[in-house]
Amino acid sequence: MTSPIEGVMDKVKTWARVNSPWAIHFNSGSCNGCDIEILATLTPRYDVERFGIKLQGSPRHADVLICTGPVTLQARDRLVRIYEQMPEPKFVVAVGSCGISGGVFQGCYGVVGDIGDVIPVNVYVPGCPPRPEAIIYGVVQLLKSLQS
């Protein structure tokens, strides 16, 4: 049972969280295609900053981890470490077909698997690579699910 004050505080927190999610981007073995599309979402035509979404440098400041690519043997530990460094509550968006299933890299010896095999994922954005609009839609879906 939450007290009325806590209820109000939760509402304020959710409001703040939904309106200014800070994201961090990590490439765990992708071909770059998704990464340049994620970067394109920050540039004038798509401009996600108008939603309050900001790409952050440090995992300690971030709410959302935007992750691309299959997970390679070398990047697995780093991915887990970055995920653990993020403060609670944290959310993960996996961008691209490789993040969903390993994509075209399935079966290569350096690939551990998809992102969901290593860390919990909240939203998957399919595509090879997804269009910037799709990536924005994916993040908006995440924000909507936070609101409800």
Add this chain to the structure above:
Amino acid sequence: MGSEKKPEKFVVSIGPQHPALKEPGHFEFGVEGEIVTSATARLGFVHRGMEKGTESRTWVQNLYLMERVCGICSHVHAMAYAQGVEKLAHVEVPPRARAIRELIAELERIHSHLLWLGVAAHEGGFDTLFMLSWRDRETVMDLLESITGNRVNYSANVLGGVKIDIDEAKISAIHKGMDFLEERTRHYMKVVTEDETFLGRTRNIGSMSLDLALRLGAVGPTARASGVTYDVRVDSPYAAYADFPIKVVTDTAGDLEARFVVRIKELYESFRVIRELIDHMPASELTTRIPRRMPEGEVVSRVEAPRGELFYYLKSNGSDMPERIKVRTPSLCNWGSVLSTAVGHKLADMPMILAGIDPCFSCNDRMVLVNQDNNLSTWSWEDLRQYGIEYYK
């Protein structure tokens, strides 16, 4: 060591996750105060094992795998691979398909160079230029999308030709796009050569002499900015480059400013050759038939990627899968130039120097053995395995 008095040295370690570059790479810069005294790179975070992966896929499937070696220069990878396979099968590609390959390759070069211009400016703290060049880059992304159906990983090649064609509507759209981009590029040329603040970050920074460039085996615009007159498109023309040639752009300064100037001048060349291509597009079929099983043999295929010479070695044993595919990508060849030119500069210049070669990790993360004593030796699978065990101990 020990009681010896040595100047205090501090190692700044950056990565693998870092805000500057979008891909994982780990760097260690030894600094004395602000000045970098040593630089090492630890690569390999994106190593997926694609070369080995090709051996369990058919020749056709590999086309789509090789396209994803790098998402920024996906077309040149697919083109280099397709050209190699066509050489193996002794198949001649129709002239229109060759011209379309060159057209997409040059459009891709425009997208890649504009992307680089933005990223390099961002590393220098010049975010306005980053935003502007990426805004203009959307023009060429739209063109690529309207021609091929995808913004990145265009998948324009098939073995034996291309799967897309251009018509009058697309030709006029390309003309319009090129006119707009040419005007914008003239503006960028003015910015990178006249803006005092920006010149402070690029002029005489990361200079590499012609001798050093040759010794380190630098390739592409990085080498051409140091005066190396080498471009696969001219020295060994492929696709339609023999009929629609380009001029090699070089500079002699060898610093970061020269790398900006060379890449922007290459953009002018691309605009010119694209206009020529679409005005004189040869008429022919788009594909030729190609067998599913390649005859036994080995070939080498070279193309000029936006970052430099891209080299493919293909070996067939007569089956429907390759026996060995080796890829040598330009980014890896250029790392030596970064690590040696970094020494002596300020730590704050490191992002610019790193970005100066337009590094692309997804294609360069592979095992490299630097042969320092010129002894030719062969590494067996057992040797490699042992080395791996020792390395990770």
